[in-house]
Amino acid sequence: MKRKITLKQIAKELDVSISTVSKSLRNSPEIGEETRLKVQAFAKFYNYKPNNIALSLKNRKTKTIGIIIPEIVHHFFSTVINGIEQVANENGYSVLICLSDDSFDKEVLNMEMLANGSIDGFIMSLSKETQFKGDFHHITEVINQGMPVVMFDRVTNDILCDKVIIDDQSAAYEAVQSLIDKGRKKIALVTTVDYVSVGKLRTDGYIKALLDNDIPFNENLIIKIEDVDTCEITIGKLLEDKAIDAVFAVNELFAVTIIKTANKIGLNVPKDLAVIAFTDGIISKYSTPTITTVSQNGIKMGNKAAKMLIERLESEEDEEDENYKTEVIETHLIERESTH
Amino acid sequence: MKRKITLKQIAKELDVSISTVSKSLRNSPEIGEETRLKVQAFAKFYNYKPNNIALSLKNRKTKTIGIIIPEIVHHFFSTVINGIEQVANENGYSVLICLSDDSFDKEVLNMEMLANGSIDGFIMSLSKETQFKGDFHHITEVINQGMPVVMFDRVTNDILCDKVIIDDQSAAYEAVQSLIDKGRKKIALVTTVDYVSVGKLRTDGYIKALLDNDIPFNENLIIKIEDVDTCEITIGKLLEDKAIDAVFAVNELFAVTIIKTANKIGLNVPKDLAVIAFTDGIISKYSTPTITTVSQNGIKMGNKAAKMLIERLESEEDEEDENYKTEVIETHLIERESTH
Numbered sequence: 015m016k017r018k019i020t021l022k023q024i025a026k027e028l029d030v031s032i033s034t035v036s037k038s039l040r041n042s043p044e045i046g047e048e049t050r051l052k053v054q055a056f057a058k059f060y061n062y063k064p065n066n067i068a069l070s071l072k073n074r075k076t077k078t079i080g081i082i083i084p085e086i087v088h089h090f091f092s093t094v095i096n097g098i099e100q101v102a103n104e105n106g107y108s109v110l111i112c113l114s115d116d117s118f119d120k121e122v123l124n125m126e127m128l129a130n131g132s133i134d135g136f137i138m139s140l141s142k143e144t145q146f147k148g149d150f151h152h153i154t155e156v157i158n159q160g161m162p163v164v165m166f167d168r169v170t171n172d173i174l175c176d177k178v179i180i181d182d183q184s185a186a187y188e189a190v191q192s193l194i195d196k197g198r199k200k201i202a203l204v205t206t207v208d209y210v211s212v213g214k215l216r217t218d219g220y221i222k223a224l225l226d227n228d229i230p231f232n233e234n235l236i237i238k239i240e241d242v243d244t245c246e247i248t249i250g251k252l253l254e255d256k257a258i259d260a261v262f263a264v265n266e267l268f269a270v271t272i273i274k275t276a277n278k279i280g281l282n283v284p285k286d287l288a289v290i291a292f293t294d295g296i297i298s299k300y301s302t303p304t305i306t307t308v309s310q311n312g313i314k315m316g317n318k319a320a321k322m323l324i325e326r327l328e329s330e331e332d333e334e335d336e337n338y339k340t341e342v343i344e345t346h347l348i349e350r351e352s353t354h
Numbered sequence: 355m356k357r358k359i360t361l362k363q364i365a366k367e368l369d370v371s372i373s374t375v376s377k378s379l380r381n382s383p384e385i386g387e388e389t390r391l392k393v394q395a396f397a398k399f400y401n402y403k404p405n406n407i408a409l410s411l412k413n414r415k416t417k418t419i420g421i422i423i424p425e426i427v428h429h430f431f432s433t434v435i436n437g438i439e440q441v442a443n444e445n446g447y448s449v450l451i452c453l454s455d456d457s458f459d460k461e462v463l464n465m466e467m468l469a470n471g472s473i474d475g476f477i478m479s480l481s482k483e484t485q486f487k488g489d490f491h492h493i494t495e496v497i498n499q500g501m502p503v504v505m506f507d508r509v510t511n512d513i514l515c516d517k518v519i520i521d522d523q524s525a526a527y528e529a530v531q532s533l534i535d536k537g538r539k540k541i542a543l544v545t546t547v548d549y550v551s552v553g554k555l556r557t558d559g560y561i562k563a564l565l566d567n568d569i570p571f572n573e574n575l576i577i578k579i580e581d582v583d584t585c586e587i588t589i590g591k592l593l594e595d596k597a598i599d600a601v602f603a604v605n606e607l608f609a610v611t612i613i614k615t616a617n618k619i620g621l622n623v624p625k626d627l628a629v630i631a632f633t634d635g636i637i638s639k640y641s642t643p644t645i646t647t648v649s650q651n652g653i654k655m656g657n658k659a660a661k662m663l664i665e666r667l668e669s670e671e672d673e674e675d676e677n678y679k680t681e682v683i684e685t686h687l688i689e690r691e692s693t694h
Binding site: 078086087088089092093095096099103108109110111112113115120123124127128132267270271274277296297300301302 | 418426427429432433435436439443448449450451452453455460463464467468472607610611614617636637640641642
């Protein structure tokens with residue numbers, strides 16, 4: 015990872031406070047000439063460019079948290095926001111939410127808008143496009159200016175910051191293992207055609223569970239699907255060929271569509287086909303049959319992310335270390351009718 | 355409605371520009387002494403209190419729209435936000451979202467935070483608590499300072515501003531009429547126990563449809579329900595007594611719970627019980643049977659609200675009249691399996 019030097023690092027290197035660095039860079043007469051010139055030379059050497067964000071940060075606290083999420087018509091992200099709101103409000107923080115619509119440009123613009131004095135720190139989940147591009151300069155910039163960022167769910171190893179994730183690989187492993195325990199052998203993985211990091215981890219978990227149980231891995235049973243309509247056609251064909259007896263779907267919409275497809279051709283769920291969906295939402299709870307899901311626990315994830323951000327915001331900055339943490343939220347299987 | 359005098363009104367009364375009023379109140383030397391003193395005297399007489407919001411408004415445009423909604427885990431509000439984002443982005447505006455969690459205090463705090471220089475105008479739907487209290491001072495204040503507000507769905511007659519609503523009464527009328535057309539006579543209205551304005555309008559539409567069709571109105575068939583659990587018990591009893599043959603539910607969760615309750619005691623939907631839900635969301639589309647709904651068209655509502663706000667923001671303020679409009683978005687019945 016390429017890093018620009020931060021105010022914090024300059025302060026540490028020169029053994030002065032961040033406020034001294036900040037003031038020196040603004041050529042403040044409060045700072046003695048020797049220190050001022052030393053800081054300026056050091057900053058210049060490391061190509062440090064101060065800007066309004068960093069300067070304004072030292073002067074005011076907004077007591078506001080900015081959230082950037084990819085989409086809003088999505089039960090998981092909504093519950094994470096509720097989780098963030100709970101902890102934020104308990105600690106006297108307000109919350110501002112922006113949507114990236116899974117667009118890189120919108121993510122960059124929204125970060126810029128929020129960072130410009132409206133908030134103290136970010137909680138965010140990356141847009142699909144950002145993950146695909148691998149361009150995280152907008153996030154690096156904000157962090158380098160001293161504004162903390164906590165990432166959740168869709169994260170990247172290319173950025174050093176606090177993160178809250180679930181273990182997608184073990185969650186998928188556990189789900190597939192539970193299908194195997196119920197005697198299923200022809201298990202399909204129904205996933206999306208995109209670049210979201212979690213997709214790969216879930217596939218890894220699926221494959222590992224099969225191999226650990228001496229079930230040969232058949233690449234044709236990893237089904238990448240564009241949308242709900244193609245889901246119906248593809249799965250319909252597999253069901254008619256009796257090629258599968260269980261499905262692990264990466265979202266609820268695929269799972270409920272698969273159940274309806276099975277019913278249409280006279281098959282019974284769970285007797286002829288067991289179904290597990292990733293992410294517990296309202297569809298799984300209210301569909302017929304109800305659907306067994308892997309719960310991502312969005313509330314807990316939101317609580318944790320808010321706690322991590324507020325702790326960082328309220329720690330004494332000069333003493334703060336940059337030991338970023340990655341918290342793993344436990345998932346669990348919610349067993350319902352679709353696998354009984 | 356009690357109104358404070360606005361910058362705009364002072365300008366109109368004294369036949370000067372808003373900018374002249376604003377500058378006079380700040381005692382700017384740009385304005386001749388005679389005008390300055392006249393404006394100040396007038397403002398004092400009408401108890402006009404300038405503040406940071408109004409002053410900063412004249413000086414900068416953020417090109418940002420603030421949205422305040424009661425809750426986020428709610429398909430209707432999510433689709434309205436998507437509708438607002440579409441039009442906002444097309445016109446170069448960013449969008450900031452805050453949640454009131456149906457709390458009056460949170461609504462007030464969020465409005466204050468956003469109005470303080472982060473946005474150019476508001477699109478909002480009132481919290482339940484605000485509707486119950488009937489206290490709208492925070493909204494009046496923002497409007498009086500010259501910041502436009504567009505309300506949608508949960509609106510109030512006590513505030514003069516642009517509004518986007520659906521005709522809840524006719525929507526309910528149409529739904530109940532469609533049940534009557536299918537030969538149903540014992541139609542229950544399943545509603546919530548709260549103070550949301552739309553609840554009353556839907557009840558009015560329900561009663562009117564019955565009476566217009568010479569079906570006697572039975573107060574016991576208006577069923578006010580706390581939550582999904584009490585829904586199951588109350589409806590279960592009515593079904594066992596064969597007291598109802600159709601249900602008009604004010605939300606999807608009640609509708610799907612009623613269908614499951616009917617199935618449990620061996621009744622068939624739609625044969626023994628026809629079901630219509632208010633607000634079209636993902637549950638209705640994916641439940642078994644699929645549920646007939648009244649679609650509120652959240653996208654269209656969001657589009658319209660954003661258009662109204664942006665038009666007001668971009669009109670020449672000095673020529674602007676205050677002819678506020680209320681746009682009514684048409685609803686339509688989406689017929690599915692639960693009423694066939």
